[in-house]
Amino acid sequence: MDGEWFDAARLGMFVHWSHCCQLGCDLSWPLVGGPSIPGVTIPVVPIETYHAGADTFCPQPGAAREWMALARRAGMRYAVLTTKHHDGFALWPTRQTDWSIARTPYAGDLVAEFVEAARAEGLRVGFYFSLPDWHHPDYPALTEADRPYSFGDRRRSEPEAWARFVDVLFGEVRELLTNYGRIDLLWWDLGFERRPDEWRATELEAMCRELQPGILLNDRLVTGAGDFETPEQFVPPTPPGRRWETCMTMNDSWGYVPDDGHYKSALSLVHTLCEVAGRGGNLLLNVSPTSTGALPPEQVDRLVAIADWMERHGESIVGTTPGVEPWQWYGPSTRRGDRVYCDLLARPYDTVTVRGLPIRHVAGVRDLATGTALRFSSRCSLIDMIVNPDPIGEITVTVPPDLVDPVATVIEITLA
Numbered sequence: 001m002d003g004e005w006f007d008a009a010r011l012g013m014f015v016h017w018s019h020c021c022q023l024g025c026d027l028s029w030p031l032v033g034g035p036s037i038p039g040v041t042i043p044v045v046p047i048e049t050y051h052a053g054a055d056t057f058c059p060q061p062g063a064a065r066e067w068m069a070l071a072r073r074a075g076m077r078y079a080v081l082t083t084k085h086h087d088g089f090a091l092w093p094t095r096q097t098d099w100s101i102a103r104t105p106y107a108g109d110l111v112a113e114f115v116e117a118a119r120a121e122g123l124r125v126g127f128y129f130s131l132p133d134w135h136h137p138d139y140p141a142l143t144e145a146d147r148p149y150s151f152g153d154r155r156r157s158e159p160e161a162w163a164r165f166v167d168v169l170f171g172e173v174r175e176l177l178t179n180y181g182r183i184d185l186l187w188w189d190l191g192f193e194r195r196p197d198e199w200r201a202t203e204l205e206a207m208c209r210e211l212q213p214g215i216l217l218n219d220r221l222v223t224g225a226g227d228f229e230t231p232e233q234f235v236p237p238t239p240p241g242r243r244w245e246t247c248m249t250m251n252d253s254w255g256y257v258p259d260d261g262h263y264k265s266a267l268s269l270v271h272t273l274c275e276v277a278g279r280g281g282n283l284l285l286n287v288s289p290t291s292t293g294a295l296p297p298e299q300v301d302r303l304v305a306i307a308d309w310m311e312r313h314g315e316s317i318v319g320t321t322p323g324v325e326p327w328q329w330y331g332p333s334t335r336r337g338d339r340v341y342c343d344l345l346a347r348p349y350d351t352v353t354v355r356g357l358p359i360r361h362v363a364g365v366r367d368l369a370t371g372t373a374l375r376f377s378s379r380c381s382l383i384d385m386i387v388n389p390d391p392i393g394e395i396t397v398t399v400p401p402d403l404v405d406p407v408a409t410v411i412e413i414t415l416a
Helices: 004-009 019-023 047-055 063-073 110-120 159-178 201-211 266-278 297-316 382-387
Strands: 011-015 078-084 124-130 185-189 245-248 282-287 333-336 339-344 351-358 362-367 376-379 392-398 409-415
Touching: 004 078, 004 124, 011 063, 011 124, 019 047, 063 078, 063 110, 063 297, 078 110, 078 185, 110 124, 124 159, 159 185, 159 201, 266 282, 266 297, 266 333, 282 297, 297 333, 297 339, 297 409, 339 351, 351 409, 362 376, 362 392, 382 392
Parallel strands: 011 078, 011 282, 078 124, 124 185, 245 282
Antiparallel strands: 333 339, 339 409, 351 392, 362 409, 376 392
16 A cells, blocks of 8 residues: 555655755755744855855765665665755756756756665655745745744745746656656645645645655645654654654754764664654654765764664564553553564663563563573462453563663563
8 A cells, every 4th residue: 555665664864965065054044044943043154155056066976875875774764855955956957947956067967866876775765845945036035135034924926926936846846756757755845935825735736646646745735734744853752643754863953064063872863763663653864965975974873873773673663563552661662463572771770561461472572682582570460360361461571781782672572
């Protein structure tokens, strides 16, 4: 069925890339001095300075092969590329405008390279596409007078200009969904800048599904619509009532910002993955290539650490469903058939307890990474033990210190 791959994926790679990586600043938001979000400060870059990078962007060919190889090694099942961010710069040679990779010294199509590299690693292909275009004159283009940015309060163009812009928008989406074979996911952004009728959202969605039957669309074209929800930089305490994916950066920036050294640890990222999988969602983890296309070493190090952990424990993440209830286990858990995987995110411990299990059906417990069988005992109400042929109780598992994983230990419980 459509979307089953997404339900099983649990981990994907987000790639934020545009010509502004040459400046070492985040994508698009420096044009407006950043959004009005408490605690978030994005430096202002002169509009001319920011856009000038579109004429000099020239990464090394084939950069996407490195990203996708790392993604596959880390256990990721899909990848999403920012084909066009709010700055309007297209990473493919679109015929709709002259604001694309075609104007640069780079003689190639970065979207095509991404698609080819993803498919070579067996990954599903996703495109990010920002609905606004802060460079296009008919949007209209941003000026210095538009600062500071205010959510939902952008200047509007005249009706004739807006109609021309929407034609460009439809043309760009049509190119992306026609020229690159099967596309599995389309990730809209910033739809709130205009009303759904202004985007012609119903018509736009219908075109996407006609051009790419089976494609998944996120919820940012029209709030509450689409196929999955996208909480950002946050793991919701209670999972949404349908498919969901949280997108998250490794540091505080989406794009390549070398001055941003506020990196999350590999331990923190793995724990986040466990929390997301335990709630039945996906983690779309961001990388931000440099001007050459290489990934920053801090990001490579974290991807390698995730890959090492996933090599030992990926069975508890990919293709699983949420495990036991929170009251049964103090931590994330997942399930695959008759196996329950419990993530031990806190240390130190000698024993751990899982409650609410049919204790006579517990066939065994083992350390997932090594396969080592673990000793366990079970108990329940004395009366239940006597009169109930299938009592519900708890098991207490002994975890030897030498089996404690430095990142996150996973125990597997098999229910006969």
